[in-house]
Amino acid sequence: MTKQNVVASEVTSDINMAIAVAVSKSSMFASAVQKPPAVPYITISRKKLLQNLEISGGARVTSWVDSMRASSPTHHKSTPSLSDDQSSWMLHHPSALDVFEEITNASKGKQIVMFLDYDGTLSPIVEDPDRAFMSDAMRATVRKLARYFPTAIVSGRCRDKVYSFVQLAELYYAGSHGMDIKGPSKGSKYKKSIQPVLCQPASEFLPMIDEVYKALLEKTESTPGAKVENNKFCLSVHFRCVEEKKWSELVQQVKSVLKDYPKLRLTQGRKVLEIRPTIKWDKGKALEFLLESLGYANCTDVFPVYIGDDRTDEDAFKVLRERGQGFGILVSKIPKETNASYSLQEPTEVMDFLRRLVEWKRLSLRRQFRMRRRLEGMKVSLPN
Template identity: 55%
Template structure:
């Protein structure tokens, strides 16, 4: 099997927020050029499934911007019934995990499926589906929460953040248990920097926390060496696949926090890191999908392909 390598044009941002740098304006020509570097996973589907044949594919999915559209009100980021059906079908054939910055309980409430793993707070809160017997006792006995000791401090800074942003119209705080999100999508552009400075000033001298950025959101997280890439490795290990040579992780995500998972797959040199974007972005993902509608189409094709493969093997 041909080893994949990190695209030569991809450069990691040196900023502390891990931001993805736009490579150019969101124009048709620019996107067409970018897609040549990050080919559509739909166009490459036959090549992907050819590589996946007779291998153990493990599916990892982000939520916002991947399974659901990005919306003004984060409480209304609902996934469609068609997307839920597609994820359910995929999970029938492949171990499937949702890795989100939202709290585990919140993303589970959105997804409403019992046959997937849920990893909330960027992987700081992981729970296996009840039907799955994990090889890791920590998962079987309850949620795996590597930052559990930080909870009192998180609750304390949550109150301080609420006071800090209260006067900024449109600012919204979301408690994701191990990650506190400050949304500013509805804040006037003139107030964006004011909001950022207030949040940064609150966090800068708190060594137990670090500040990262997502799409129109600031996130306060525990200063623990753990991200979506670590969660991906933990879940592979939990499933008994971490050292397996025939495992192919497939990760679909749209945000800069998903780059941590892409890095893990790039380091393994096999697998399918897929970014969801309709504009050119600097990324180390190898493939792309434009938006959640293309994610839906890809997942449906993936489930259909595996179902066909399974039926063929039974006949043989």
């Protein structure tokens, strides 16, 4: 993973996670007035910020462009050395489809909880992010998945936007890289508390995010193909449709805006530059919050599974490794440094894996039901 251009301070206080009661239950997107959880900041001095955003020398811009180039799958061509690297990488990150039985054996007797990224995981990466639609087959698969396991969508997208793509009210949604979390509008049979889940730890940044969004729209207007997306608690600058020779110019434009906002940080995802608040909150924190909301914070019988394709998903993969529970699955056709345990190559393989998981659970429940009926029959036949 590429290191973020921020300097994290030592934080001694624990993150105070909160479950708030939504004011209105009438809509999936009903807003609630709440005090956000107390979340520590990633501190950075203005002097250091200006050093990090320095563009006159060009060295940092060049570094960013190199990183942008590396994140673009179109630059990974098939070569003998890459093939050898992939074979070696697959030994350490085998296909989740090939070791499916190993995975299900590890989860026996535990509650599986599913966490799914959206772009590149449930839907293919497309040139226009507004047209990243999931297929009807994938939607049907995720709907069945949620019948058997608590299921959450964890995305960098605005929560409203990702919900408009998925259109399943029975799921948990964590938008803006986990900074906007809401539970199912239909209610959940898995959740132990009756209160709806709502978590928005970066609410105070909304005016600033909106201000920077407008500035970026104006600043990047001269770069053909650049698209700025407002994800409510964070911003995305997509460069997948920008000519490579314009990438350096785009980085300069973004950094020239951010130099006046030390409370925002710039990171990079898959063909996208991300602007986020400098709070210590990410997809890993969102995963922990959701597990706590479901009542599995300190349980040994929970088995979280996180599937994602982006650098931002690494925060969740890392949390699972540190917890020693469940595992992460990286969606990628090329070798990448990752904390995930297994791999899948593309969304179609993700759908195959989810379908197999649903079928495995369905058959397991059927066997349990038959066994219970058989035992009940034996009790009835026994003499008093």
